[in-house]
Amino acid sequence: MDSGFVDSGLADSGFADSGLADSGFADNGLVEPLRAAAFGDRPGADVWHATAGDPEERWLAAVVLGGQGHYAAASALLHPLVRSGDRLIASLAASTLASHRRQLGGHAAARKLDALALATAPAHDEGGVDRLPGDRPNRWPAVDRCADVPPGADRDGMGRDGVDRGRADRDGVDRDGVDAAGARADALLGLAADALGAGRLVEARRLHARVEARSWRTAVRAHWVAAEIELASGHAERAVAPAEAAAARAEAAGALRHILKSRLVLGTALVVWGTPESVERGARLLHCDLNHTDRHELFSLSWPTAFVLLTSPIVRNPAEIESIRKSAANALSCVLRRADPISRRIAAHSPWIPTALLRSGEPPNADPETNFLTD
Numbered sequence: 001m002d003s004g005f006v007d008s009g010l011a012d013s014g015f016a017d018s019g020l021a022d023s024g025f026a027d028n029g030l031v032e033p034l035r036a037a038a039f040g041d042r043p044g045a046d047v048w049h050a051t052a053g054d055p056e057e058r059w060l061a062a063v064v065l066g067g068q069g070h071y072a073a074a075s076a077l078l079h080p081l082v083r084s085g086d087r088l089i090a091s092l093a094a095s096t097l098a099s100h101r102r103q104l105g106g107h108a109a110a111r112k113l114d115a116l117a118l119a120t121a122p123a124h125d126e127g128g129v130d131r132l133p134g135d136r137p138n139r140w141p142a143v144d145r146c147a148d149v150p151p152g153a154d155r156d157g158m159g160r161d162g163v164d165r166g167r168a169d170r171d172g173v174d175r176d177g178v179d180a181a182g183a184r185a186d187a188l189l190g191l192a193a194d195a196l197g198a199g200r201l202v203e204a205r206r207l208h209a210r211v212e213a214r215s216w217r218t219a220v221r222a223h224w225v226a227a228e229i230e231l232a233s234g235h236a237e238r239a240v241a242p243a244e245a246a247a248a249r250a251e252a253a254g255a256l257r258h259i260l261k262s263r264l265v266l267g268t269a270l271v272v273w274g275t276p277e278s279v280e281r282g283a284r285l286l287h288c289d290l291n292h293t294d295r296h297e298l299f300s301l302s303w304p305t306a307f308v309l310l311t312s313p314i315v316r317n318p319a320e321i322e323s324i325r326k327s328a329a330n331a332l333s334c335v336l337r338r339a340d341p342i343s344r345r346i347a348a349h350s351p352w353i354p355t356a357l358l359r360s361g362e363p364p365n366a367d368p369e370t371n372f373l374t375d
Contacts, residue, residue: 034060039176039217043067043257044296055081055089056178059096066100067257069299069331072340074100082116088183091121095186102190103300104335104343105350107197114190121187122180177215185211185218192225196232197352204229216253220246220262227265231272239269240278257298263289264305271312283314290327299338302331307354328354 030053037045038060050061051073059081062074074096081093098113174182192207208226213219223246230239243266250258263285270282286309293302306328310321332354336344347353 030057031060034064035176038063038067039253039255039258041254041256043298048073051077055084055086059089059093062093063096066096066103067298067300069297069335070338071100071104071335071343072338075340075343082113087120087122088180091117091183091187092178094120095183095190098190098194101343101346102193102197104339104347105197105352106343106346107194109342109346110190110197111194114187114194117190118184118187121183173214175215177217179215181212181214182218185213185222189218189221189225193228196225196228199232201229201233204232216249217255217258220249220253220255220258223249224262224265227269231269236269236272236274237278240266240273243269256292256296257301260289260292260298260301264301264308267305268308271308274313279313283309283312286312290324294327294331299331299334303328303335306331 030050033042033045034047034050034057036042037047043064045064047061047064050057053061058077062077062081065071065074065077078093078097078100082090082097084090084093094113094117098110098117101107101113102110173179176182177185188207188211192204192211195201195204195207204225208222208229211218211222213222223242226242227239227246230236230242243262247259247262247266250262267282267286267289270278270285273279273282286305290302290305290309293299293305306324309324310328316324336347339347348355
């Protein structure tokens with residue numbers, strides 16, 4: 001299968017030639033701090049030293065780097081992992097690379113990688129399934145709070161339940177979905193998102209229905225895709241419930257990046273819904289999100305958050321509009337500078353990416369309802 005791989009090594013990615021002893025991870029091991037960075041309360045952590053670690057550590061580092069918008073560095077780590085002999089790591093790496101391609105509008109390129117991820121994912125036993133239908137409450141007031149650290153994000157890197165990241169529960173399921181079931185779910189959700197980007201809603205719904213959410217991370221991502229499906233179907237009001245459920249589940253896990261991404265999806269659904277109340281609430285959430293993503297330098301989330309704000313029907317003064325436009329342009333410019341050649345080429349030709357933001361005075365050239373949200 002032609003997945004568009006390039007033979008790029010770490011030497012070309014700008015990594016520093018320094019040892020693990022300088023990283024701050026050496027004393028306690030790399031995996032737990034990396035889990036906290038990838039799936040906990042430290043998404044802005046410096047993980048560059050982990051690029052010399054074992055396959056799991058390199059994959060976790062790539063997840064973190066992608067969230068920070070370092071797509072070229074993440075790609076340099078992920079390509080060798082996709083070609084590795086470890087089926088689990090290879091599948092997770094392919095799904096992660098697909099996600100990065102999709103975030104810049106490359107749904108066709110992502111589809112090949114997601115298909116490879118599904119074919120590579122190890123088989124897993126049935127049972128212990130945490131299904132979505134019972135996980136959609138009607139109201140989640142905590143979602144609207146804008147605190148210094150979003151609710152549920154504990155500073156020690158643990159979730160609200162106090163369980164160390166990476167430990168399996170009594171059924172043997174990895175709490176962050178870093179297992180065979182999680183890899184298969186990642187691939188299916190990626191394929192569903194790819195189908196959405198191509199306008200194939202029936203296929204997207206069918207793939208989404210096959211997902212078994214055994215971990216909080218899979219449940220959150222499944223809710224994102226459910227919201228995206230409703231947005232793409234023209235039913236923004238139906239996208240609110242799964243987006244709220246995603247935010248609540250991410251908060252319970254103490255996963256800051258996932259909280260912010262869930263609020264982005266929720267804010268978008270509310271703004272697109274278009275009622276005065278929903279637009280006001282959505283804009284408030286997005287303003288809060290923009291502050292947090294900028295603070296943590298999560299540029300892959302900053303630019304779409306600012307972009308949705310720019311296209312919302314909220315009346316603002318010219319100074320506020322210009323401030324948000326600059327935030328979007330700076331974040332997108334940073335992401336594209338940090339992208340590998342394939343990603344830059346994808347973004348340049350993608351209708352999903354508002355590249356006009358990079359040219360002062362031009363209006364955004366993308367639609368806020370388009371599929372740039374799904375991770």
